[in-house]
Amino acid sequence: MNTVYTAAILGGSGFVGGELYRLLSTHPQIDVQFVSSESKKGLPVERQMRSFRHHSHKPGLKFSSISDIKDNHYDLVFSCLPNGKLPQRVSLVSEHCTRLFNLSGDYRFEEEAINAVHYPATPGSLPPQVVSQYFVPEFTTPDPAATLINLPGCMAVASLYALWPLVSKQLVTGNIIVDAKTGSSGAGKNSAETHAERSHNFRLHKAFSHRHGPEVAKLQQLTTDPLDITFAAFSLDTARGIYVSAYSTLKPGCTAADVRQAFFSHYQQTPFVHYLKNGQVPMLKTVCGTNHAEVATLVEGDKCLSLCSLDNLLKGAAGQAVQAANLWLGLEPFVGLDHLNEAGWP
Ligand SMILES: NC(=O)c1ccc[n+]([C@@H]2O[C@H](COP(=O)([O-])OP(=O)(O)OC[C@H]3O[C@@H](n4cnc5c(N)ncnc54)[C@H](OP(=O)(O)O)[C@@H]3O)[C@@H](O)[C@H]2O)c1
Structure with a gap:
């Protein structure tokens, strides 16, 4: 029996978060149990996603506010929030997951001078329990200690x-x-x-x-x-x-x-x-x-x-995140990313 890992998506009502939800709905070993949207809180997730217009995967799942992440612990969290919106929540989210995959630009750089210009909401230091790695699957070896994995810009x-x-x-x-x-x-x-x-x-x-x-x-x-x-x-x-x-x-x-x-x-x-x-x-x-x-x-x-x-939304974002998660979990690269799993919306 294969292990099934629990997952949460932050910013699931956005373009990247929607693509990530679509990909993970076919992933046999990642089970998305939490999807955040502040503007759509309480609404059924798949009714808001046009990719799910003709079928459903989890009809009962509703959008939550990010603050509700405190009610559970997830193996994986994928943050698809806009630049500048993760830093204020990184402590809370990190306390409630094992690994946080970050698709925004916050934390791609350690250099304060670059952050000051391009990511001013990113503070100089991370909470002590967070180990951060900038990660491009083709060029970087996963650090087993990393708890915050920062994916590259598209x-x-x-x-x-x-x-x-x-x-x-x-x-x-x-x-x-x-x-x-x-x-x-x-x-x-x-x-x-x-x-x-x-x-x-x-x-x-x-x-x-x-x-x-x-x-x-x-x-x-x-x-x-x-x-x-x-x-x-x-x-x-x-x-x-x-x-x-x-x-x-x-x-x-x-x-x-x-x-x-x-x-x-x-x-x-x-x-x-x-x-x-x-x-x-x-x-x-x-x-x-x-x-x-x-x-x-x-x-x-x-x-x-x-x-x-x-494709900026896939190899540049959501697909890259699934590829990275597969690497960290020791899974085959094409799990959740096979040729039948191609995008439609937007
Ligand atoms: N688009 C791309 O091609 C691409 C490629 C690589 C990386 N990225 C990065 O991926 C991230 C998401 O991009 P996207 O294009 O999917 O953006 P998007 O379509 O604007 O979606 C942003 C998501 O974040 C939520 N959100 C917005 N403001 C928030 C706030 N203040 N607090 C909590 N949630 C908030 C939105 O939910 P509600 O508005 O419903 O609350 C929505 O679900 C960005 O950091 C972007 O730089 C994007």
Whole structure:
């Protein structure tokens, strides 16, 4: 008999929380027993989720206020709260769970100067019982002692997938320009801009000062070669999807074969990140609705263009969280993430 782990989702009425609930409803070893929404407290969870329009999983489950988490203890809590909303509750939530997976940006950084600019609600220190880890499944070894697992930003992680092998294998130096395009669901259900305003358009969202920039700059920790990374985010006319184009300069003597070898060796055993064959390029249609990411590289002389596509709500958020939870629980990677479990809403 397989162990079944109890789980709670904070912010379950949002885009990411809804996707997480949908994925976990098919997970044979994670049982979601608590879903928070302050605005929908007391309402049946699945009646508010269009993914459950034609079937139900737990018809009796109702949204709760986060403060009600004190009534029970959960093996896993997934926080899908907006940036700045977890810190005020991190003590309470940590006392009532074994592991807290955090999808917001709070606690991705230890550097106070970065938090002061990008995550001002994140205090300098955590409660003493909390052990925090920034975690990208493909690059980080789970720390068994970690109780707060901080997952990466969606555009940041797509950029890391496009660049990590180049940097960690010391193939590039100097300027790297990262151009990240994202769909409208990246801004959450209460975006100030409606999709009607955004559609049939393409524009810059933010250059130089986007909060995912410092996450991409963590790449410097992998190399002694000086990197100068510029990050800019653009708004796509799609609901889902992220497409990253990263331009870098190869060090003298590095060839296209070195680049292919670096990416191939990094991604040959990553079940959800796929390094494409020569001639193929990442697309949104082949990843949206799934937990898969596609990566490709093109080299011309000393210029390297590396590309990545993924679904911001899945590989960039809810699917990544299920993948991380499976790793911590010692489960197979595809549990709750198989090809039949593809997304529809939004
Ligand atoms: N969207 C993406 O592509 C994406 C990708 C990666 C990471 N993330 C991160 O994932 C988190 C959720 O994103 P999202 O797009 O799902 O956001 P969202 O659609 O705006 O949902 C936010 C959720 O948090 C709840 N909430 C809002 N304010 C709250 C407050 N003051 N106290 C308690 N609960 C509150 C909302 O519930 P009620 O309003 O019903 O109370 C809702 O369930 C964010 O931190 C975001 O940065 C998002």
